[in-house]
């Protein structure tokens with residue numbers, strides 16, 4: 001682990017009053033949540049990209065619900081890890097702190113982050129295909145197929161699938177934050193799914209933000225950033241916080 005780089009990152013964070021953090025599956029990996037693109041990203045013989053689409057759901061809602069039911073069962077007993085908790089603490093030390101996550105596991109909320117922007121939705125909500133009502137639902141196992149208590153329509157997970165548009169209000173909030181960010185921290189994402197994959201560059205180009213990436217491995221974007229530190233989020237983030245508090 002590169003201590004000098006972590007110290008330098010901490011200095012930059014300390015000197016910034018507007019910070020945006022973007023997290024991906026890597027931050028939850030040490031809690032036991034499988035990432036999407038690693039070797040542990042497979043469910044039976046399917047890849048996430050084959051199941052997380054409206055077309056897949058329309059073709060075979062039972063199969064897609066079985067996958068989500070498996071993921072909900074896997075995530076429900078898991079706890080946040082030191083990486084999630086370090087971000088809760090970091091938030092308290094920064095004037096304008098925005099946490100954006102691509103994760104649907106809800107672990108930032110469980111850890112205590114005050115207002116994580118869950119840009120891909122959450123696995124703990126369901127939405128009616130007919131009347132669009134949204135319900136919180138933590139049933140594990142969930143009744144397959146689940147139906148709406150208001151209109152009887154088919155319920156789907158309230159997550160954003162491949163090919164679907166993100167909530168416009170959420171996107172506006174994110175871009176407003178990126179455009180004034182002095183610093184951006186990108187944690188545990190392979191940075192291949194848009195639009196999140198371009199947030200670092202948007203912050204850099206529009207706000208001149210200093211962009212730091214924390215990831216177990218180098219990513220296709222590492223070379224674009226001001227600092228790219230390789231290591232586990234659950235170790236790097238607490239270490240970063242220690243330096244911030246020095």
Ligand code: OAD
Pocket residue numbers: 023024025026027029030035036037038041048049052102103120159160161162187188189190191192193214215216217219231232233234
């Ligand atoms: P990926 O699975 O694509 O990438 C996870 C990243 O985390 C990789 O770059 C790993 O190197 C890194 N990583 C793994 N363990 C780590 C650890 N302990 N500490 C630090 N880094 C670690 O997941 P995402 O980039 O989040 O979209 O995927 C983005 C989106 O694609 C997801 O939100 C989901 C998926 O399909 C939707 O569901 C719409």
